[in-house]
Amino acid sequence: MKFIPYALCIGALLIASKHSHAQNASETANHSHNQATSTAVSDAPKTDPLRDAGVVQTERVAALSAIAKSASISIAAATLSEIEACDACLARNDLATILAVQPAADLKALAPTLVSKAIESAKDSTKDAANTSASRFVKAACVRAIFALPENERPIEAAAWKPVTLKTTAVPGKMSWDPKEFIVSPNSIVAIEMSNPDSMQHNMLVCSPGSLSEIGVAADKLGEGAIGKQRQYVPDSPKVLEIMGLTAPNATGVLWFIAPAKTGTYPLVCTYPGHWRMMNGKLKVQ
Ligand SMILES: [Cu+2]
Numbered sequence: 001m002k003f004i005p006y007a008l009c010i011g012a013l014l015i016a017s018k019h020s021h022a023q024n025a026s027e028t029a030n031h032s033h034n035q036a037t038s039t040a041v042s043d044a045p046k047t048d049p050l051r052d053a054g055v056v057q058t059e060r061v062a063a064l065s066a067i068a069k070s071a072s073i074s075i076a077a078a079t080l081s082e083i084e085a086c087d088a089c090l091a092r093n094d095l096a097t098i099l100a101v102q103p104a105a106d107l108k109a110l111a112p113t114l115v116s117k118a119i120e121s122a123k124d125s126t127k128d129a130a131n132t133s134a135s136r137f138v139k140a141a142c143v144r145a146i147f148a149l150p151e152n153e154r155p156i157e158a159a160a161w162k163p164v165t166l167k168t169t170a171v172p173g174k175m176s177w178d179p180k181e182f183i184v185s186p187n188s189i190v191a192i193e194m195s196n197p198d199s200m201q202h203n204m205l206v207c208s209p210g211s212l213s214e215i216g217v218a219a220d221k222l223g224e225g226a227i228g229k230q231r232q233y234v235p236d237s238p239k240v241l242e243i244m245g246l247t248a249p250n251a252t253g254v255l256w257f258i259a260p261a262k263t264g265t266y267p268l269v270c271t272y273p274g275h276w277r278m279m280n281g282k283l284k285v286q
Contacts, residue, residue: 050082053090053232053245060091061098076102076110076145080117083141090234093243093255096141100148107145108153115157118142136258143189144256163189163256168281170196170247170270177204180268180281184259194244194253202270203232204253206242206283212267215239216276223273233271241266260285 049055049063061075068078079099086092099107107114118139146158164184168177177194184190194204207215218235222228232246241260247253260266263285270279 047230050095051086051089051091052230053094053234053243054230055091055094057094057098060094064098074102074106074109076106077113080110080113080141080145084117084138086137088137088238090231090236090243092137092141094245096137096144096256097254099141099145102145102148104149104153107149111146111149111155114142114146115155118146118161119157140189140256140258144191161189163191165191165193167193167195170194170198170202170279172198175270175275175278177268177279177281181284182268182282183284183286186259186261186263186285188259190257190259192244192253192255192257194247194255196247196249196251196253199249200272201246201248202253202272202275202279203234203246204244204255205234205240205269205271206255206257207267207269208239208241209264209266211237211239212269212276212280215267215269215271216280219269219271219276220273222271228273233273235271246272259283 047055049059064075064078064082067082068075071078076099079095079102083092083095083099086095120135143158143161143163146154147161147163166182166184168179168182170176171178182192192204194202196202205215215235215237218237219228219233222231222233222235234240234243234245242255242257244253244255266283266285268281268283269276272279
């Protein structure tokens, strides 16, 4: 009886009996379905665990672990090099978060590199009035990783860095933050912590002055397609300067960045579809 499927398969090729034809047709359909699926997958925008916004952290960490393993380096070192390579990719803050939670021993081993990258990038950032250079993300990630070390284990250079922590809360049921306006100095090191006691997810983006509605409309448009969820509703725009990814209910989102060099009012916005009109705020750089 074991050879019946095989016999039917041969039969399908030789005899146009209804049964074998149907089976053959369904096999063909199956094959073409498989092909269609694989074509669709390769045609569809692929999720890049190292670059996209909407990737679960475990997948990102798995991709970074694989890189670390093949290069015989720590995950911390692999993550730092991905942060540099990522430029202004949508995953930049997630990668910085992963770097900051690496074992203290690995961060300590990496500390001289973190310090030199932070200082090297700081030089660049003074030239970068438009605040679009990738070096700012690298600096923020390096500074954040150093501050993840216990104070007595940080390199002495860190004593000169004074991060400003801004705390806010997503007000339950109000589609708003409290507080929603902040003042920082140009080029200062800023850490925003958003606690989310609301029942829905929220993110927070820092955008170029005057771009609130442009980014909001783009986010709502993203919300209409599957790609939106994949990108966590973060428009891929140079006007998106900083990204705190979607923060789950009862979690706290953290975003470290170097404040823009240029003074002005930078909109803060949640780009979860439909939120931006109410859930926005201001980062005043002055
Ligand atoms: Cu929101």
